[in-house]
Amino acid sequence: MSEEEVTWTGERRNKDLRTFPSCSSFDLLDPHDPVLSRLATQMFKRTNDYLQGEIATGQEHYDLLEEINRTVIIKYADLQSLAVNITKSLNESNEKYETEVKPLLEQIEDIHIELSALEATAFRLDSYTKQLLGRFIELLGIDNHSA
Template identity: 45%
Template sequence: MEEQPTTSASAAQARDQEHNPMLDSPMRGPTLSTSTSSFEALAHAHDPNLSKLATKMFQKTEEYITQELNAPLEDYKLLEEMNKATIAKYKDMRQIAENLNVSTNELCGKFQQLAPLMQQIDDISDTVDKLEAAAYKLDAYSIALENRVKCVLQRKSTQQTVG
C-alpha cells in the first residue's frame, strides 16, 4: 500500500516536468537543466560571429579569473620574500649583537685587569699634587729667605758705608 503513493508521486513529478514551460528546451523538448553556460550541440546552423564573440568572452573571462586567482599568490610571494629579507636582517642584527656582547665582555675583563694600575696612577697623581704643593711652598719660602738675605746684606752694606 505504501508503494502506490510513491509511484503516484513520481508520476506527478514526471507530468509536472512535461508541462512546465521553464524546463523545456526549444531544440530538444523537456530537460532538467536550465543552465545557459553549457554548450549543446545544435542541430541547426548558428551565427559564426556569435560563436567567435562567445569564445572571446570565455577566453577573457578565463584570463580575468586566472589573474584574480594569481593576485593573492603574488601577494603571498611578496610576503614570503619580505619575510626572508626580515629573517636575514634579524640574523645579521643577532650576529652584530653577539659580537658586541663578546667585545663588551672582553673590554670589561681588560678594565678589571687595568683597575689596579689605574688605582696606582690615581695614587701617583695625588702624590704629584702633594709634591707640587710642597714645591710651591718651598719656592715661596726660598723667595722669602732670599729677600731676607738681601735685606740683611743691604743693612750690612749700608752699615759699612755709614761706619
C-alpha cells in the same frame, strides 16, 4: 511569425522555464546564432585568461612575499649574531677596563695628588728659603742697595 507570436512564444517559453527550475535555457538541439556563440567563446576565453592572470599574479606576489620573508629571516639572524658579538666585545672591553685600565687611571690620579702636594710643599719651601735668606742677609747686615 509575427511580433505578437514571437513575444507570446518567448513569454510562454520563459513561463515554462520558470515552472521547471531544473531546466536550462541552453539546449544543444536548438540552433544558436554563430556570432553569439563566437562572442560567448571569446568571453569565456578572455575571462579564463583574466582569471589565470589574476591567479598567476597572486602566486607571484605570494612567491615574492616568501622570498622577502626568507631574506628578512637571514638578515635578522645576521643582525642577531652581530648583536651577540658586539655584546661579547663590549663585555670584554668593560672587563679589560676594570682589570687593566682603571687601576692605571687610579695610579695616575694618586700620582697627580702626590705631585700637587709635592708642588705645594716646594712652593712653601721656596717661600721659606726666601724668608731665611732675607733674615740671613739681615743678620749679616749686607745691604742689597749698596752693591
